Amino acid sequence: MTNGDLMHFPFKIFNVIRGLGLLCLFLAGRASWAADDLLTKSVVKIFTTMQEPNYYEPWREGSQEYVSGSGCVLVGNRILTNAHVVSNAIFIEVEKEGDSQKYIAKKEFVAHDCDLAVLKVEDPKFFQGTMPVTFGDLPFKRDKVAVYGFPVGGEEMSITEGVVSRIQLSTYAHSSRALMDVQTDAAINPGNSGGPVFKDKKMIGVAFQGYNAAVAQNTGFFVPMPIVKRFLTEIKSGVYRGIPTLGIWQETMENDSLRKYYGLKPDQTGILVDEVLYQSSAWNQLKVNDVLMAIDGYPIANDGTIAFRKGERIGSQYPIELHYRGDQVPIKILRDKKPMTVTVTLKEDARLIPLVQYDKQPTYFIFDGLIFTPFNSNYPGITKDTPVELKALYFHGLPSEDHKQIILVNHILSHSINRGYDSKFNSLIVNKVNGHPISEMKDLIAAFADPKDGRHVIEIDKPKEVGTTIVLDAVKSKLASLEILEQYDIPSDRSDDLK
Amino acid sequence: MKMKNGRLKIIVGFCFALFLSARVWGDEAVLRKSVVKVFTTAQNIDYYEPWKPGAEIQLQGCGTVLPGQKILTTAHLVNKGNYIEVQKFGETKRYVAKVEQVGYDLDLALLTVEDPDFFTGTKPVELAELPGPGAKLLIQGRDELSIKEDSVSNMEMVLGNEGGREVPALLTNGPIDGANDGCPVFSDGKFVGIPFDSAGKPDKTGSIIPVNVIQRFFKGIQGGRSYDGIPDLGFYTQDLENPALREYFKISLKQTGELITQIFYGGSADGVLNVGDVLTAIDGYPVDDEGYINIPKIGRVPECYLATFYLIGEKISLDILRDGQPMKIQMPLKAVSQLMPDRQDERHPTYFVMAGFVFVPLTFNYYSTANWDNFKPELQDLLFHGLRTPERKQVILISHVLPHEINKGYDKLTNMMVTGINGKPISEMKDVLEAFDHPVDGFDVIDIDDHDWFGSTIVINADKTKQATDEIMDTFKILSDRSRDLK
Numbered sequence: 013m014t015n016g017d018l019m020h021f022p023f024k025i026f027n028v029i030r031g032l033g034l035l036c037l038f039l040a041g042r043a044s045w046a047a048d049d050l051l052t053k054s055v056v057k058i059f060t061t062m063q064e065p066n067y068y069e070p071w072r073e074g075s076q077e078y079v080s081g082s083g084c085v086l087v088g089n090r091i092l093t094n095a096h097v098v099s100n101a102i103f104i105e106v107e108k109e110g111d112s113q114k115y116i117a118k119k120e121f122v123a124h125d126c127d128l129a130v131l132k133v134e135d136p137k138f139f140q141g142t143m144p145v146t147f148g149d150l151p152f153k154r155d156k157v158a159v160y161g162f163p164v165g166g167e168e169m170s171i172t173e174g175v176v177s178r179i180q181l182s183t184y185a186h187s188s189r190a191l192m193d194v195q196t197d198a199a200i201n202p203g204n205s206g207g208p209v210f211k212d213k214k215m216i217g218v219a220f221q222g223y224n225a226a227v228a229q230n231t232g233f234f235v236p237m238p239i240v241k242r243f244l245t246e247i248k249s250g251v252y253r254g255i256p257t258l259g260i261w262q263e264t265m266e267n268d269s270l271r272k273y274y275g276l277k278p279d280q281t282g283i284l285v286d287e288v289l290y291q292s293s294a295w296n297q298l299k300v301n302d303v304l305m306a307i308d309g310y311p312i313a314n315d316g317t318i319a320f321r322k323g324e325r326i327g328s329q330y331p332i333e334l335h336y337r338g339d340q341v342p343i344k345i346l347r348d349k350k351p352m353t354v355t356v357t358l359k360e361d362a363r364l365i366p367l368v369q370y371d372k373q374p375t376y377f378i379f380d381g382l383i384f385t386p387f388n389s390n391y392p393g394i395t396k397d398t399p400v401e402l403k404a405l406y407f408h409g410l411p412s413e414d415h416k417q418i419i420l421v422n423h424i425l426s427h428s429i430n431r432g433y434d435s436k437f438n439s440l441i442v443n444k445v446n447g448h449p450i451s452e453m454k455d456l457i458a459a460f461a462d463p464k465d466g467r468h469v470i471e472i473d474k475p476k477e478v479g480t481t482i483v484l485d486a487v488k489s490k491l492a493s494l495e496i497l498e499q500y501d502i503p504s505d506r507s508d509d510l511k
Numbered sequence: 512m513k514m515k516n517g518r519l520k521i522i523v524g525f526c527f528a529l530f531l532s533a534r535v536w537g538d539e540a541v542l543r544k545s546v547v548k549v550f551t552t553a554q555n556i557d558y559y560e561p562w563k564p565g566a567e568i569q570l571q572g573c574g575t576v577l578p579g580q581k582i583l584t585t586a587h588l589v590n591k592g593n594y595i596e597v598q599k600f601g602e603t604k605r606y607v608a609k610v611e612q613v614g615y616d617l618d619l620a621l622l623t624v625e626d627p628d629f630f631t632g633t634k635p636v637e638l639a640e641l642p643g644p645g646a647k648l649l650i651q652g653r654d655e656l657s658i659k660e661d662s663v664s665n666m667e668m669v670l671g672n673e674g675g676r677e678v679p680a681l682l683t684n685g686p687i688d689g690a691n692d693g694c695p696v697f698s699d700g701k702f703v704g705i706p707f708d709s710a711g712k713p714d715k716t717g718s719i720i721p722v723n724v725i726q727r728f729f730k731g732i733q734g735g736r737s738y739d740g741i742p743d744l745g746f747y748t749q750d751l752e753n754p755a756l757r758e759y760f761k762i763s764l765k766q767t768g769e770l771i772t773q774i775f776y777g778g779s780a781d782g783v784l785n786v787g788d789v790l791t792a793i794d795g796y797p798v799d800d801e802g803y804i805n806i807p808k809i810g811r812v813p814e815c816y817l818a819t820f821y822l823i824g825e826k827i828s829l830d831i832l833r834d835g836q837p838m839k840i841q842m843p844l845k846a847v848s849q850l851m852p853d854r855q856d857e858r859h860p861t862y863f864v865m866a867g868f869v870f871v872p873l874t875f876n877y878y879s880t881a882n883w884d885n886f887k888p889e890l891q892d893l894l895f896h897g898l899r900t901p902e903r904k905q906v907i908l909i910s911h912v913l914p915h916e917i918n919k920g921y922d923k924l925t926n927m928m929v930t931g932i933n934g935k936p937i938s939e940m941k942d943v944l945e946a947f948d949h950p951v952d953g954f955d956v957i958d959i960d961d962h963d964w965f966g967s968t969i970v971i972n973a974d975k976t977k978q979a980t981d982e983i984m985d986t987f988k989i990l991s992d993r994s995r996d997l998k
Binding site: 261262263264265266267268269270272273274284286287301314400401403404406407408429430431432433467469474475476477478479480481482483484485 | 747750752758759
């Protein structure tokens with residue numbers, strides 16, 4: 013199963029309308045006991061109008077989409093939901109059970125990495141008759157749980173029940189980050205996203221994703237309380253900065269000879285450091301071929317897991333994910349067969365190709381009709397048509413001083429100044445401009461200000477069948493750039509973050 | 512009256528049709544004496560377990576009778592063949608045939624038949640001149656009566672499905688069914704080529720290996736010489752259309768040509784041309800700004816077209832501009848030097864099994880039979896764009912691991928690129944064998960380029976590898992730990 017099979021579950025309203033004809037039959041026998049269930053007073057429905065960014069023509073707005081999801085009421089007149097229910101939102105409304113009026117809501121904090129968001133509602137009347145949830149803890153396997161929300165199937169609140177199936181680190185589809193989640197066999201369907209999961213009347217998580225029915229059935233996932241509480245604690249500081257990572261690539265050490273070779277004694281266990289990412293938490297602290305034996309006090313097994321509760325194991329990244337940026341974490345290592353402890357100050361996730369971005373105008377810079385963009389997970393995206401070179405960087409590219417980002421010739425707006433450089437040059441990686449190495453977008457802008465002998469010379473990263481060099485006439489460049497902006501109706505030659 | 516008139520028309524029409532078809536049938540009956548059926552019992556190669564003989568398959572196609580009692584057919588029909596038979600059209604007796612020469616890159620093979628009786632009643636074809644655009648073609652199908660008419664569109668370089676490289680092809684105006692059968696194409700009663708299936712050709716056209724390419728194959732085997740393939744110019748070029756680009760590389764507006772942007776290590780141009788040279792003519796034909804040359808009677812073809820017709824070792828004449836100065840160069844041609852080798856002899860794929868790790872070179876053969884999804888994008892990038900370097904003449908993979916206690920923890924690895932063994936860089940298959948002779952402190956250490964999920968280092972106990980390999984060979988019924996070419 014790949015990430016592509018994981019779906020997160022805001023519910024497109026378009027589908028409701030289409031689905032009604034089929035499903036209204038089953039609604040006639042709706043039970044009325046829901047009114048006596050106090051927990052329903054904690055659950056709200058969320059309606060969002062989204063505007064997707066346009067990564068192909070970043071100066072234009074993308075298409076609009078309407079989705080619905082669920083949420084729960086927090087102490088202090090706030091609503092907790094999934095980040096993906098309100099990502100790229102331009103308009104949000106909330107509605108409570110048994111009240112037909114919709115109230116306007118605004119995003120207060122959004123954590124895309126762990127797919128959580130807190131909303132506020134201007135009108136205090138909305139919270140009349142609602143009840144904030146009380147928080148529970150991480151459940152155990154086979155604990156009975158109930159999922160509340162407004163999924164596909166009807167307009168009214170839905171409650172489904174099941175048990176906890178497993179607890180593990182797995183990929184959050186919204187961010188591609190691997191964090192703790194809890195799997196349940198209680199039905200979690202489109203529209204459940206952001207709704208609470210209860211055990212013994214206490215909230216134990218936020219329903220957020222499931223598998224496409226073609227891949228697996230009865231597998232719904234919720235964000236568990238350790239992650240929810242971490243988020244709510246961090247936003248008390250007034251700003252959400254994100255879940256840190258250690259910034260290494262690691263290898264398990266299940267083979268006896270491998271352990272012996274790196275100096276582990278028969279009773280010692282650990283994992284091997286294969287790569288330390290540039291400017292990550294571990295940068296200049298850990299080294300390739302260090303063996304990590306314990307992290308934050310948890311001994312690491314040869315398969316890369318730690319014991320987080322009696323008899324339960326989870327990936328060794330887990331303790332790091334509960335920390336905040338700037339926290340210091342002790343790591344017991346074996347370096348050149350000598351044990352030592354290093355203290356790592358936690359930083360943000362470091363990677364060459366940024367994870368999918370939301371609520372952000374795409375970065376771009378247009379010069380003589382050449383549209384330059386950093387390669388990120390939004391653009392060009394990974395499809396079967398993505399050049400293999402970019403796919404390789406996407407999955408396994410390492411950032412470095414020379415390449416903090418990958419800058420692409422996204423595509424070219426035709427004009428006489430760029431004649432001869434056509435779509436063959438699309439998606440090629442820029443290595444140098446006018447002799448200056450290009451490591452990130454700002455280098456590009458500085459380099460174009462420094463033409464040599466009346467020419468701009470753009471060097472492509474690796475030899476390609478189409479060529480290696482783009483040369484542009486610097487004398488005509490200014491006029492051409494203006495003509496192109498006018499001709500193609502582009503308001504600005506660069507995104508706001510580059511101004 | 513009206514009815515009678517109508518019937519008359521039908522009768523006249525019928526006569527006319529009969530007359531036409533009789534005429535065509537007459538020609539075909541003669542042509543059919545030049546075509547024979549080819550039956551092959553082949554064995555698929557299992558690249559995943561190369562020590563195993565693969566499943567048997569039956570193939571059927573056509574051959575063309577050449578002067579000198581030889582039969583020409585396509586390479587892919589016979590190259591895996593353990594047993595080949597030929598049969599004349601309209602007869603039931605089969606004769607045993609043998610492969611004399613194979614050209615994988617041109618997808619051509621020459622067969623001989625031991626029993627000279629076979630050729631009684633056959634008529635060798637006469638080789639045509641290369642037909643021009645619009646020339647009528649008669650395409651013979653696999654069965655006697657399957658004949659189709661078509662016409663020539665143009666000459667193009669297309670990707671051959673066998674060799675994995677571009678070859679000159681005559682495109683037809685319509686598609687050709689059964690293009691892989693090896694049956695001949697005639698024009699005016701003379702032999703003009705063999706259709707083949709190509710991934711690179713435009714939709715709704717057919718592609719034919721034309722007679723001039725077939726003559727090139729004959730040139731390559733003249734005097735009993737063993738066919739050694741078509742050479743490669745060994746460089747990448749860039750179009751010079753933009754005025755600022757031309758000025759930067761000091762090319763006058765009148766001059767046309769292509770910019771040399773990359774020289775392949777070990778290729779024809781290595782040590783002959785420089786990056787930044789401008790190729791202005793090849794074999795005396797001027798190169799235009801899009802990298803094409805114009806040859807009378809053939810038309811506009813890519814600059815690499817002409818090299819196809821040379822033998823490896825022959826010299827091709829190039830006109831270049833170096834630092835703005837015109838120069839004439841005689842460049843000796845060499846075999847293709849890209850990282851992924853062309854399709855090779857399929858009988859005995861190269862492999863080496865060590866402690867359950869199966870080492871294979873990444874070849875076109877291996878890739879074309881393996882599951883695409885198992886190829887990481889890095890490997891695909893090397894396959895399609897990788898160039899040889901002194902440090903990497905081949906890509907060596909661990910194709911998979913045969914599980915045993917010695918390789919515990921590594922047994923799920925597939926298609927991992929090997930970069931070093933016991934501290935020695937791995938550039939080709941023989942380096943793998945040599946490196947295992949020198950363990951480090953009693954360990955064999957294999958460096959692999961994988962950051963997907965496993966890691967980058969494999970360590971195994973060198974003292975136990977021999978015994979473990981023996982046990983693994985016994986368990987998995989492997990007769991030899993290495994292929995013939997590595998013995």
